Amino acid sequence: MSNTRTIMWFRQDLRLQDNPALANAVACGEILPLYILDDVNPGEWKMGAASRWWLHESLSSLNESLGNKLWVLKGDPALLLPEFIAAHAITNIVWNRGYEPWQVNRDIQLKTNLSELCAVDSFNGAMLWEPWTNLKGDGTPYRVFTPYYKNSIKTPPERTIVNVKPQAIDICECTQPANKIDSLDLIPPVQWHLSLAQHWQPGEAGAFVQLEKFIDDGLANYKTGRDFPSLNTVSRLSPHLHFGEISPNQVWLTAMGQSANAPEHEIEHFQRELAWREFSYYLLYHFPSIPNQNLHSQFDRFPWLEDPQSLQRWQAGETGFPLVDAGMRELWQTGYMHNRVRMIVGSFLVKNMLNHWLDGARWFWDCLVDADLASNSAGWQWVAGSGADASPYFRVFNPHTQSLKFDGAGEYIKKYVPELKGLSGKDLHDPSSAPAIVLAGAGITLDKDYPRAMLDLKQTRERALEAYATIRKPKIS
Ligand SMILES: Cc1cc2nc3c(=O)[nH]c(=O)nc-3n(C[C@H](O)[C@H](O)[C@H](O)COP(=O)(O)OP(=O)(O)OC[C@H]3O[C@@H](n4cnc5c(N)ncnc54)[C@H](O)[C@@H]3O)c2cc1C
Structure with a gap:
């Protein structure tokens, strides 16, 4: 084993499986898993109340999977990371890329600055096709979904699944107090989350339960059923995908493998909806003002x-x-x-x-x-x-x-x-x-x-x- 100590900086990839940055860190040697609650850089679009409740639960679940060794910090990573790297004798830092405009700007700067302190690498853990791929013949981005999708599926999703064996992860001890996740203050002051908690199981295990449920009960009738709100034919995977508790690759490939259980056109329609998520990221990346300004x-x-x-x-x-x-x-x-x-x-x-x-x-x-x-x-x-x-x-x-x-x-x-x-x-x-x-x-x-x-x-x-x-x-x- 080499003498590396790698920060695995978890962001919107709160899972162990099919996590390319984590797999890379584990292959290098000892890892230090870290989450930073960054309310500084997102500005107006810092996480809302319901997402904060979800994050609290999801971090708790990830921390448990990591044997209580997840570090959590709160603040601007640009200020926190250099100090943290020095204090923990870090040799490498890795993360999976984010695509929100504030993340892109922050990470470009961070990559330059942190490179002076340790090795830095980033990976694609959230997209089937990263947004800078798949441009029109003239080099400009698509604005219409159907041609975007037709062109995208000509090349299968970019990467294969990368899994790690949990017992193969060498994690350095965490000396933070037991209430470290509570100290992020993610739970809303009103007891609203109690109602949310009845409907969801945040975390990687919950994401797989939800995927299986959908495969069993929803996929075979997805195309028509998805229009009827009282039917249980949609996947309800969106929060799990957002927080990266499951990767779009895992969902896409699992659906693709269901031809014995669901008609092909139903599977294809579901994959097409997953591609709407991709298209949304594509639009946000190429037109970063869409959260606040009319595209037209x-x-x-x-x-x-x-x-x-x-x-x-x-x-x-x-x-x-x-x-x-x-x-x-x-x-x-x-x-x-x-x-x-x-x-x-x-x-x-x-x-x-x-x-x-x-x-x-x-x-x-x-x-x-x-x-x-x-x-x-x-x-x-x-x-x-x-x-x-x-x-x-x-x-x-x-x-x-x-x-x-x-x-x-x-x-x-x-x-x-x-x-x-x-x-x-x-x-x-x-x-x-x-x-x-x-x-x-x-x-x-x-x-x-x-x-x-x-x-x-x-x-x-x-x-x-x-x-x-x-x-x-x-x-x-
Ligand atoms: C006004 C408005 C606001 C929305 N806000 C969000 C949001 O904040 N977060 C969010 O994840 N989705 C949003 N959507 C898209 C869509 O409504 C949800 O993704 C979907 O309802 C999630 O339920 P599901 O996981 O059961 O979807 P399924 O039908 O099971 O689809 C599977 C996955 O495909 C993706 N997907 C499906 N439809 C869309 C779509 N139209 N656009 C983008 N991705 C899609 C999602 O990741 C979803 O989990 C919004 C749609 C509208 C019209």
């Missing part, structure tokens, strides 16, 4: 409305539109929202309410356990129509029609809006139009037990289209 700049002139009271009703799931309210309450109670419902609540906020998409992105950022700067920014810009390959602005989702189509029996609505469970059929999807006698029979008084619809769908749709027409006209200066 004509939206800078869009006449958004500011109405804090309506925004608060949307956040609380009190709009009077059952599917929208069910989605917003699912988000609050579980830290997750089904993809179709994300699109519907998003369209409602930006098109029916004419509220800027950034308010939606910020609320999601704080509440989602899978909050991810790439997918959240791309998702909101898609919904708003301001992004790459976006939903056309004139496509305004009608929450009643969507509700009847994708939650016809109202199972999803009744789960999250239980005060409506006495209603059925069209009345359940649109209680504000239900006859008084029906509402009385179900024990519902509008605005007392459940809010009256906060807006008129037809009028607000027309208003949205008029607003859109104003930004399509050439700017008069």
Whole structure:
């Protein structure tokens, strides 16, 4: 064994298996596993409350897998690492690359500075295709998903799985106190996380349980089932992927190996959705301002409305539109929202309410356990129509029609809006139009037990289209 001591700097790769940086460090000799909570460099996009709870749990799980030898620090890595390297006689540092603009900037600088102190190396542990690969013939990035994807899959995902045997990992002792992870203060002061904890098992083991569950129950009917929020056919792997408790390679290859259990087109459709994650990272890398700025700049002139009271009703799931309210309450109670419902609540906020998409992105950022700067920014810009390959602005989702189509029996609505469970059929999807006698029979008084619809769908749709027409006209200066 050589005399190396390598910092394995864990970031969004909180796993032991298929972790290229870890495998490299282990092959070199002794490792010192380290996590740094960096709230300095992300600025406005530092981790939200639900993500912090998840991180707390995930770090605890990783620490356990490492025999309680994970080091944790809090602060700016540029200040912490040089001191740490000197104090622990470090010869090497490795990490898996991050792609958020603040990470890219930070890491470029760090690589230069730390190279003067020890050997530095970085790896791809988070992507099937790193964002700088896969450009168009003219060297510019794709803006539309389908050609991006068609071109991507011509080359299979970049790397093979790299596993390490846990008993082969030589870890130096950690002298930090037992409450080291608690000292990061990740748990929210209100007891909100208790509700989140009922729905998830953060950590590498939990990610594999979730993957297996999906393979057994969801994959074979993924393509159609994924549109129905009451069905268990989506993977719910997004927070595990975000924190790197499982790699996209592991998910992609496991799905690919299921042809005996699921039709080929279902597997392919799932892989295509995984590629949407890749595309979001690709967009964030090539257009780093998308978390805050419209990708299509004509939206800078869009006449958004500011109405804090309506925004608060949307956040609380009190709009009077059952599917929208069910989605917003699912988000609050579980830290997750089904993809179709994300699109519907998003369209409602930006098109029916004419509220800027950034308010939606910020609320999601704080509440989602899978909050991810790439997918959240791309998702909101898609919904708003301001992004790459976006939903056309004139496509305004009608929450009643969507509700009847994708939650016809109202199972999803009744789960999250239980005060409506006495209603059925069209009345359940649109209680504000239900006859008084029906509402009385179900024990519902509008605005007392459940809010009256906060807006008129037809009028607000027309208003949205008029607003859109104003930004399509050439700017008069
Ligand atoms: C307004 C809005 C905001 C969003 N914010 C986020 C976010 O913060 N974090 C996040 O991970 N996803 C986000 N998404 C994308 C998508 O809703 C979630 O990835 C998906 O619902 C996660 O559930 P799942 O793991 O069961 O997905 P599955 O259907 O099982 O898909 C498997 C994986 O593919 C990826 N994926 C699927 N659909 C998309 C998509 N449209 N865009 C990007 N990746 C996708 C995810 O990694 C997901 O875990 C957002 C979508 C919208 C419309």
